[in-house]
Structures are given as structure tokens and as C-alpha cells.
Amino acid sequence: MNTSELIGHYLTMRRASGARLESAERLLYQFARETGDLPLADVTPQAVSVFLWGRGELSATWKTRRAVLGGLYRFAMARGHVQTSPLPDHCPKLPPQITPYVYSREELQRLLDATSWFASRSNRLQGLTYRSLLLLLYATGLRVSEALRLCLADMDRAQRMLTVRESKFYKTRLVPIGEGAFQVLSRYVDRRCRELPMPLGTSSALFASRSGRPLSYRRVLTVFHLVRAEAGIGCPPGEHRPPRLHDLRHTAAVHRVISWYQEGKDVQQLLPRLATYLGHVNIASTQRYLHMTPELLHEASARFAQYAALDACEENDDA
Secondary structure, rough: HHHHHHHHHHHHHHHHHOEEEEEEHHHHHHHHHHHOEEHHHHHOOOHHHHHHOOOOOOOOOOHHHHHHHHHHHHHHHHOOOOOOOOOOOOOOOOOOOOOOOOOOOHHHHHHHHHHHHOOOOOEOHHHHHHHHHHHHHHHHHHHHHHHHHOOOHHOOOOOEEEEOOOOOOOEEEEOOHHHHHHHHHHHHHHHHHOOOOOOOHHHOEOEOOOOEEOOOHHHHHHHHHHHHHHHOOOOOOOOOOOOOHHHHHHHHHHHHHHHHHOOOOOOOHHHHHHHHHOOOHHHHHHHHHOOOHHHHHHHHHHHHHHHHHHHHHHHHHOO
């Protein structure tokens, strides 16, 4: 049995217990391709090491790949396909994690404008598709995988609401859409229904290729790299990598909190709502998204100054 066949059995077993494993599936089949799709017992420790390292500089992806392959090798050993696991016991010293990036509003506009450059004779809707996708990611803070799993029926146009089904933690949640983003998305949906196939009717993909099938995660990342370059957004000072597509989610959270500060709202009281909106299991996950950008720091400092002034007034009154 070659590695890809074994991976199929492994995924079937894991999914029978409720696991989704979408990213793990891509990674495992990539492993099979890059190691020649041999029987797993014939894959050398050196080949495994090369796959774990990946292309280019060593990154935190090493740990992700190690964890995914660990599950496959435990499955294979339990069924006699391999005698031992060639995976290393110790993790090499990894570089610091990528600092989350918060796009400015001007950079967001440049990204949206750059999608018009990405046109195709075979799919004239392509530019609008990616523009709508980027806008939705920023307007709602959805994970990229969540947006790509949306189908046409998940958009309730009467209520301006999205149904995000079985997200990262197997939850389904309702996500409201702001007026501006809703208008853009509605125009896109009208054209998508007219110009692209709907192989599954209203269960067809919201963001689709010219065949009507869902856009692939890998394809979306490739297009985003092109759009980001066209928008002139490179590596931030002191960083070795440019901002990511996933950073739109960070940006959505930070910009929401900034707007709450500016509107004089109780941010601490609203953070649990933001956690629910983003699909986090607890508020701690949300707080990690709120990196102190200069704008956020300014608004937080201004709020603190207001509280300090109120305390001073109360002390004077008591005196």
C-alpha cells in the first residue's frame, strides 16, 4: 500500500470520529507527493526531515507538520505498516513567530483596488470575486477557510446575515454583515448566479471558480500574494515576511475595538461579544488578536485619561 492510500484510510478513520482535517489532508497528501508516494515504510528519515523543514527558511510550520505526521505514523504503526516512526523527538530552535499585522485603511483600499488588475478572459468575474472575498474577510473577521466553505444559501439577504457552519471548533454561528459590505456582496452574488455554474443549486459555493466549484485555499493564497504585490505592500520594518491574508482577521478585530473606543463604548463589556462574533471559544483567544497598534494605543490612552480625570474630580469633590 502506498502512502496516499494509507492516508485515505487514516482520514476515513479520523473523520468517523468527527474530525474535519481539511488542512491536515492537504498537508498529508503533499507529504505523499514530495516523498514519491512510496509505501510508508520505505520513506527514509532524511526524506521526512526534508519535508518537515519545508522550502526556504525554517519556520513554525515545522511543528505543524510534525504533529500531523505524528498522527499518521501512530495509525500506521498500530496496523503494522511501519515498525518505528522516523519523526524526530526534539524540535529544532524555531525563529520567532510571525508578528500579526494590522493593515491600515489606506492599505486595505489598495488591496481592494488591486483585485481589478487580476482579470481573466475565461472568468471575467474573477476580479470581483476576490474583491468581494477580501472585503468580506475584513468586514466580518471570518477565517479564510470559513469564507471558502460558504454556499449561496448561507447568505440571508433579507436579514443581512451569514450562517457560518461548523467552524474551527465545530460550531455554527450567525454573522451579521454591515451595510456597505452587504451591498458589495449582494452585487457579487447577483453576477455569480448569472455568470457562473451552480452545480448544487443554492448549495453551490458562494466564492467559486469558473466551474462553479469552491475556490481552493491554495489558489486563494496564490492570488492574494499577487494582489498584495500589485498593491505595493511589502515586508514591514524588522520583519522577514510580508503581511498575510489571515492578517485581515487581526485587522478586523483591532479596527472594531478602535471604533468602540472612539464611540465611547465599554470595550471590556463588549469583548465577549467580539469573541462570539469571531468564533472563538473564549475571550483569551480574542485578546491575543488585539495587538497594540499606535492607533489602538492612542484610543486606549485617551480612555484612561478620561477615567483619570473623573477620579481627580471625585477626589476634589470629596475634599
